[in-house]
Amino acid sequence: MIEGRITKGIGGFYYVETSGGLYECKARGIFRKDKITPLVGDMVEIEVVDEKEKKGVIEAIRDRKNELIRPSIANVDMAVIVFAAKSPDPNLSLIDRFIVLAEREFLDIVICINKIDADEEKDYMKIKSIYESCGYKVVLTSTKKRIGIEELRDQMSGNVVVLAGPSGVGKSSLLNTIDQRLELKTGEISEKLGRGKHTTRHAELMDFGDGTMIADTPGFSSLSLNHIDEKELKEYFVEFEDYTDECRFHSDCIHENEPSCAVKNAVDDGKLFKERYDSYIQLLNEIRNNNRRSRR
Numbered sequence: 115m116i117e118g119r120i121t122k123g124i125g126g127f128y129y130v131e132t133s134g135g136l137y138e139c140k141a142r143g144i145f146r147k148d149k150i151t152p153l154v155g156d157m158v159e160i161e162v163v164d165e166k167e168k169k170g171v172i173e174a175i176r177d178r179k180n181e182l183i184r185p186s187i188a189n190v191d192m193a194v195i196v197f198a199a200k201s202p203d204p205n206l207s208l209i210d211r212f213i214v215l216a217e218r219e220f221l222d223i224v225i226c227i228n229k230i231d232a233d234e235e236k237d238y239m240k241i242k243s244i245y246e247s248c249g250y251k252v253v254l255t256s257t258k259k260r261i262g263i264e265e266l267r268d269q270m271s272g273n274v275v276v277l278a279g280p281s282g283v284g285k286s287s288l289l290n291t292i293d294q295r296l297e298l299k300t301g302e303i304s305e306k307l308g309r310g311k312h313t314t315r316h317a318e319l320m321d322f323g324d325g326t327m328i329a330d331t332p333g334f335s336s337l338s339l340n341h342i343d344e345k346e347l348k349e350y351f352v353e354f355e356d357y358t359d360e361c362r363f364h365s366d367c368i369h370e371n372e373p374s375c376a377v378k379n380a381v382d383d384g385k386l387f388k389e390r391y392d393s394y395i396q397l398l399n400e401i402r403n404n405n406r407r408s409r410r
């Protein structure tokens with residue numbers, strides 16, 4: 115029995131990367147009975163049935179650390195949330211939405227601001243300080259000028275990573291610059307999202323060496339927060355945590371209209387960024403309005 119990770123699944127076959135190479139595997143029938151489907155990203159035990167042809171059978175699936183729905187990948191460690199300094203201009207509310215979804219899956223979060231060559235005013239420095247104040251690593255990159263590429267690579271090293279972020283910000287350009295062998299067509303990742311098409315593409319993990327695996331489809335294709343409870347949202351704005359204990363209603367406070375709310379006071383005192391607080395309130399209202407609509 116040898117151990118490996120599923121990197122791809124096509125037509126009932128699973129491709130398992132092991133220290134002894136890549137094996138094409140079938141899943142044991144027992145999984146069907148137990149209603150378990152192997153997922154890309156799964157750590158599995160395989161029985162080799164033909165060493166020369168590199169064929170095997172998946173005998174066991176290890177417990178999953180987590181499971182993303184779109185893309186459908188197990189055991190993801192990290193989300194790299196990619197935005198552009200310019201064209202398209204950064205949208206903080208959208209960044210926060212990606213962060214909420216990534217926090218909810220317990221992913222490590224790295225924020226990458228790409229195309230810094232296109233913003234001579236360096237407006238992105240404000241964004242950098244906002245997210246660093248929340249405790250996130252922020253990497254500034256330019257694929258055009260080859261800035262920050264090594265740093266981004268180091269951040270991802272040894273992790274299973276999904277790149278997230280709107281289309282056009284340079285996700286495929288970044289992957290190409292990190293690993294020239296890939297030669298992804300620029301714009302390809304976004305096309306793979308298959309907007310308007312009904313072909314569901316299966317996710318695949320690309321091996322970048324040193325144990326770094328990156329999903330070839332962007333994380334969080336659906337950005338809806340409707341599955342999140344309005345009382346739960348505040349947990350994903352991690353910088354609020356330092357203040358929650360001082361709120362009069364402690365952990366019950368949603369930091370909106372409650373009296374003696376330490377989070378609101380910290381915003382007023384400039385200890386927390388207003389941009390983040392405003393976007394929290396905006397997302398809170400969005401979740402609430404949606405819940406109301408669905409109750410009707």
Ligand code: GDP
Pocket residue numbers: 228229230231232255256257258259280281282283284285286287288300301302303304
């Ligand atoms: P994706 O949709 O996120 O995968 O974005 P792409 O990699 O397809 O890039 C979208 C556009 O942005 C392309 O025209 C790229 O040439 C351009 N682009 C990517 N990186 C940079 C960069 O660092 N600076 C500038 N100025 N343009 C970039």
Ligand code: ZN
Pocket residue numbers: 358361362367368369370372374375376377378
């Ligand atoms: Zn509060």
